[in-house]
Amino acid sequence: MPEIAYYKDAFVDMDEKVVPIQERAHQFGDGIYEVIRVYNGKPFFMKEHLTRLQKSADAIELQLPYSMKEIESLCDEGLKRSGLADAEIYMQISRGIHPRQHFYPDPACSVFTMTVKQAKVIPxxxxxxxxxxxxxxxxxxxxxxxxxxxxxxxxxxxxxxxxxxxxxxxxxxxxxxxxxxxxxxxxxxxxxxxxxxxxxxxxxxxxxxxxxxxxxxxxxxxxxxxxxxxxxxxxxxxxxxxxxxxxxxxxxxxxxxxxxxxxxxxxxxxxxxxxx
The missing domain is CATH 3.20.10.10 (D-amino Acid Aminotransferase, subunit A, domain 2)
Known part of the structure; x- marks a missing residue:
């Protein structure tokens, strides 16, 4: 089964080089993430994970690039493309691509990244x-x-x-x-x-x-x-x-x-x- 990746605005090949040098996640660790387990094709407690994602975003004053409904749809599309029944969805949102400076970019330019991979199974x-x-x-x-x-x-x-x-x-x-x-x-x-x-x-x-x-x-x-x-x-x-x-x-x-x-x-x- 394929592993699926998404960066900024599109699904991409997992091994494609997509992170620019001036990506703030790369330079500052300026962003947040979530991991959602999928069992039998169904994301486990997705609503709770996305609620926590929003709380993390609010806490660091990060404007999300998509609504919760749009993020959920992207997760569903990634799962569908992967064909995986038991998967791990990793998503992160950074403050985006901008010349290096410590204060926030203005206007906001946050970037959504996601991977869908085979779940790690604990023996x-x-x-x-x-x-x-x-x-x-x-x-x-x-x-x-x-x-x-x-x-x-x-x-x-x-x-x-x-x-x-x-x-x-x-x-x-x-x-x-x-x-x-x-x-x-x-x-x-x-x-x-x-x-x-x-x-x-x-x-x-x-x-x-x-x-x-x-x-x-x-x-x-x-x-x-x-x-x-x-x-x-x-x-x-x-x-x-x-x-x-x-x-x-x-x-x-x-x-x-x-x-x-x-x-x-x-x-x-x-x-x-x-x-x-």
Whole structure:
């Protein structure tokens, strides 16, 4: 199946050179992005992803080049052209092409970019086994709720995790657990579900909110409050979540090995997978 790309005003070949030197995403990381998972040809929680896209745009004072309805239509057209049933839609909007200057171009010239690729499938045996993660100090900016193109601290932390044979690096600020490089973090303790509150310091994950809604359906008490690294080490169960990873159990955090029995995590995974 073909992988599909779109830049500015047209669908293009995935390998076509289309990004000008003076594109602000290229020079400043001046833009935002979203990733939407597609199951069986249907975008998963697209409305929620596009709502977050608009919130990110508003937060950085970025004028979108298309309406939400037009973006949705472009996603549908890209999916149709790809023929993919299980796909990943990546979209980003930059502040456009303009001679290099720090302040915004006037008039606005924002540019929409999109790719449609085969989805990354997580092996179920990995989900059963769980993953090893490590902790690292959070050195990012204070507005991580914005899905910004500026991801250098995340990239460096993810590389550190890879070098240390870990699936993810978990950011903490003075010992308080925040989130992963590309995931949200949950702890289950005494049959309660804990996660960092949806403040400006973390990404307000779509999967994160789905999990909280599922927990309510399952009558699992959810507590959105800060907790420290030691609380994570002492978890009865823990997992990370994201659009691509869904719900992934944690088997080890740094040197702390977590229990292999994960009854509530398994329930949440089962309920999540019923949604698609």
């Amino acid at each position: 179920e045996d990995l989900r059963k086994q769980g993953v090893k993660v490590m902790t690292t100090e959070d050195v990012r900016w204070k507005n991580c709720y914005i899905k910004s193109l500026n991801l250098l601290p995340n990239v460096m932390a993810k590389q550190k995790a890879k070098v240390n044979d870990c699936e993810e690096a978990i950011f903490h600020e003075d010992g308080i657990v925040k989130e992963g490089c590309s995931t949200n973090v949950f702890v289950i303790k005494d049959e309660k579900l804990y996660t960092y509150p949806a403040l400006k310091g973390i990404l307000h994950g779509i999967t994160r909110q789905i999990i909280l809604d599922l927990a309510a359906d399952l009558e699992i008490e959810a507590v959105e409050e800060p907790f420290d690294v030691n609380f994570l080490y002492d978890a009865d169960e823990a997992f990370i979540s994201s659009t691509n990873m869904e719900i992934m159990p944690i088997r080890q955090v740094d040197d702390a090995k977590l229990p292999s029995n994960r009854p509530l995590t398994v329930k949440l995974i089962e309920q999540f997978q019923k949604l698609y």
